[in-house]
Amino acid sequence: MKAAQIIPILRIFDYQKTIEFYIDWLGFEISWEHHFEENTPVYMEVKKNNIILHLSEHHGDASPGSSIFIWGEGVAEYHKELIDKKYKYNRPGLEKTFYEAVSFTVNDPFGNKIIFNEKFDEAKHKDLKFYSID
Template sequence: MATVKPILRIFDYDKARTFYLDWLGFHLDWEHRPADSPAYLQISRGDVTLHLSEHHGDCSPGARVFIDDFEHLAAFHQQLLAQDYKYNRPGLDTPFYDPTALEMTVTDPFGNRLTFVERR
């Protein structure tokens, strides 16, 4: 089976690092950041891999990534709230489509949304 790696548009390298690496706990796998050029990064957390791009032609801001089967979502939610990140205070909800699931959506500084879902 092929691997899917969504590309999310970012506009500010430092804000992206603060949001994805410092707050959400993703790891920087690699980056391509030549002098005076837009950055392109691969980040991951467990089985979730994302590409972040400052290149204007790669994608449009406002994408949504659905991350299913995320384990220990309630603990992750509490970990995020404990960091007191002033730009995002996500809720933890039971989605309308599955009363046995938990769902949390965070929005990055560029309008992209990541929805984490755990099936209980």
């Protein structure tokens, strides 16, 4: 078997907080939403470039507190874009990891983590200021 695409499902609890975090702050867009009928939980797809996530209010679809690890490019620039928005609930630090990546983690309002990573390149990333826990 060869996978064509992998789409993680994250548990959410509040539609408005979901929109504030994923759409307004992270810059995803809603591809589609589904409700079985009026006043039932939402199941939705959001995307940002080629990152696709499914977000579900249905309790059996996923466990809160999940983590997603994403490799990509432009991580430092995306980090700056998010910091510049001054979102009051999340100000992630940029770090150089032990696995030689430029990385930052965001925590959604429902306990899920998204970890954005880019392979460290000395020439490209030499002037970055990293968060340090020393």
